[in-house]
Amino acid sequence: MPLYQYAANQLLNVVNNQHGNDFFNFLNYDGFVFEYRRNYTGLMAQVQEKYINSTRDKQGYFDIRGTFNGNTFTHVDVLQALHDAGCTQDQCYAIWRGWNPQNINVVNYRQSIALLALAMLFFEQEINFGREVFQQYSHFNRTRDYFMGYVLALFDPNRNFLNEIGNYISYNGQLKFPTYQNGIKNYCDLLANDVQAVALMNNNYAQIEDFRRLANLAPINRHLYALRGY
Numbered sequence: 001m002p003l004y005q006y007a008a009n010q011l012l013n014v015v016n017n018q019h020g021n022d023f024f025n026f027l028n029y030d031g032f033v034f035e036y037r038r039n040y041t042g043l044m045a046q047v048q049e050k051y052i053n054s055t056r057d058k059q060g061y062f063d064i065r066g067t068f069n070g071n072t073f074t075h076v077d078v079l080q081a082l083h084d085a086g087c088t089q090d091q092c093y094a095i096w097r098g099w100n101p102q103n104i105n106v107v108n109y110r111q112s113i114a115l116l117a118l119a120m121l122f123f124e125q126e127i128n129f130g131r132e133v134f135q136q137y138s139h140f141n142r143t144r145d146y147f148m149g150y151v152l153a154l155f156d157p158n159r160n161f162l163n164e165i166g167n168y169i170s171y172n173g174q175l176k177f178p179t180y181q182n183g184i185k186n187y188c189d190l191l192a193n194d195v196q197a198v199a200l201m202n203n204n205y206a207q208i209e210d211f212r213r214l215a216n217l218a219p220i221n222r223h224l225y226a227l228r229g230y
Helices: 003-016 075-084 089-097 109-128 145-154 161-168 184-189 207-217 222-228
Strands: 023-025 032-036 064-068
Touching: 003 023, 003 032, 003 109, 003 207, 032 109, 064 109, 075 109, 075 145, 075 161, 089 109, 089 145, 109 145, 145 161, 145 184
Parallel strands: none
Antiparallel strands: 023 032, 032 064
C-alpha cells in the first residue's frame, strides 16, 4: 500500500476511536508522531473573519500536527535537512510518489530522518488542503505538489536556493504560494503529468468515502459557527 494511503488508515483509526489516543507513529516509525487535533483544535480550523464566506463548513476537522522526537519542524527546516543530509532529487521524487521509505536506498541515518520528515509534510498537505468540505481550498489537485515545487528548486543546479529562501517566506512564516512570478510554479508544472504520484483524496481510493462519511457526521467548525452567528 502506498505510504499516504497507509498513513490515512492510521489517521482514520484514530479519528474513529473517540476515547483513545490522539497520537500515532507515522508509518509506525518511532519518534515520528502525528497528533490528531480533535474537535477543531488545530490551526487549520482557525478562521479569520474576512474569510468567513470562503471557509468550508468542516475545514480543519482532520487537522494533524507532526513532530520528530517531540519537536515540530517547518518546511524550511526540512529543506535544510534534505540539503545537509545529502539527499538526492530521486529520493525525494520517490517519497513524493508514495514509496515507503524502507524501499529507498539511503547512505546515512540523516537521510532517513530528512526523507521521513518530508513524507510527513506531504501527508499533512494532502489531508488539510484540497477540494473536500473538510479541507482548505487548493489550486492543486495533488496538494503535495505545492511543497514538491520547492524541493525541486532546492535541487536546481543553477541556483543556491537556501540562500534565497528568505524571499519565499511570507509574513506568517509559511512558504509563499507557488506562482510564475516567484518562479516556483515553473517547478510545480514539471510534476503535472506524473502518473506515478496519485492524490490521496482520489475517487479511486475507498478511503475518501471514509473521510467524507466522518466529515458528514461532524458538527460545523465551531470557530466558523461562532463567526457566522448561528
